Amino acid sequence: ETGVTQTPRHLVMGMTNKKSLKCEQHLGHNAMYWYKQSAKKPLELMFVYSLEERVENNSVPSRFSPECPNSSHLFLHLHTLQPEDSALYLCASSPSWAGELFFGEGSRLTVL
Amino acid sequence: AQSVSQHNHHVILSEAASLELGCNYSYGGTVNLFWYVQYPGQHLQLLLKYFSGDPLVKGIKGFEAEFIKSKFSFNLRKPSVQWSDTAEYFCAVNAGNTDKLIFGTGTRLQVFP
Numbered sequence: 682e683t684g685v686t687q688t689p690r691h692l693v694m695g696m697t698n699k700k701s702l703k704c705e706q707h708l709g710h711n712a713m714y715w716y717k718q719s720a721k722k723p724l725e726l727m728f729v730y731s732l733e734e735r736v737e738n739n740s741v742p743s744r745f746s747p748e749c750p751n752s753s754h755l756f757l758h759l760h761t762l763q764p765e766d767s768a769l770y771l772c773a774s775s776p777s778w779a780g781e782l783f784f785g786e787g788s789r790l791t792v793l
Numbered sequence: 794a795q796s797v798s799q800h801n802h803h804v805i806l807s808e809a810a811s812l813e814l815g816c817n818y819s820y821g822g823t824v825n826l827f828w829y830v831q832y833p834g835q836h837l838q839l840l841l842k843y844f845s846g847d848p849l850v851k852g853i854k855g856f857e858a859e860f861i862k863s864k865f866s867f868n869l870r871k872p873s874v875q876w877s878d879t880a881e882y883f884c885a886v887n888a889g890n891t892d893k894l895i896f897g898t899g900t901r902l903q904v905f906p
Contacts, residue, residue, distance in 0.1 A: 683836050683838075685836075714894075716896075721802075721898065722898060723797065723895070723896045723897055723898045723899075724883070724896035726893055726894070726895075729893070737893065771837065773837075781827070781839050781842060782837075782839075782894055784829075784836045784837040784838070785836060786835070786836040787836065
């Protein structure tokens with residue numbers, strides 16, 4: 682139990698589908714993150730939210746759309762994805778800037 | 794742009810062998826440094842961290858890391874590994890107290906009994 686819960690754990694979607702990944706943190710943290718983990722590549726920071734405001738968008742294509750309705754929940758909306766978007770998507774939270782990140786177990790996405 | 798390099802991509806050791814995993818970063822200012830571990834099928838979790846003070850940092854499960862500012866390095870060490878240390882290890886750097894944590898590509902460690 683990490684305190685950061687991600688659903689679904691596995692998702693298979695076609696290139697024309699629309700789906701969403703959900704992240705919930707039970708730690709009372711102020712910042713939440715989406716990272717992409719692909720084989721043999723560094724973890725790529727996608728989005729950062731602090732106190733529900735997006736503070737970072739790391740040049741992510743618009744087919745990925747984040748939403749942070751409150752400090753405990755973070756979504757990643759997916760539409761018209763490409764096969765190269767297949768990866769493990771990790772959500773993390775942090776109590777403060779520059780602090781330790783607490784990760785969820787990830788959502789494994791496969792785009793056909 | 795800031796970057797983190799982990800030169801060892803795959804390390805194979807026998808139990809009781811000593812371990813050192815390299816991590817170098819490119820940033821000249823204040824840094825916070827982290828090592829994370831990902832055991833098979835599990836989430837990323839913090840192994841140890843350095844913010845300031847003693848450059849030799851002790852973490853969980855007998856791991857330690859040394860921050861050498863002049864070498865821009867934060868190598869991870871363990872004197873005697875166990876089979877249960879089999880995992881992927883990630884070095885990460887937060888540069889200049891920003892909201893960005895930059896990760897290396899990871900090192901896969903396999904320990905054989």
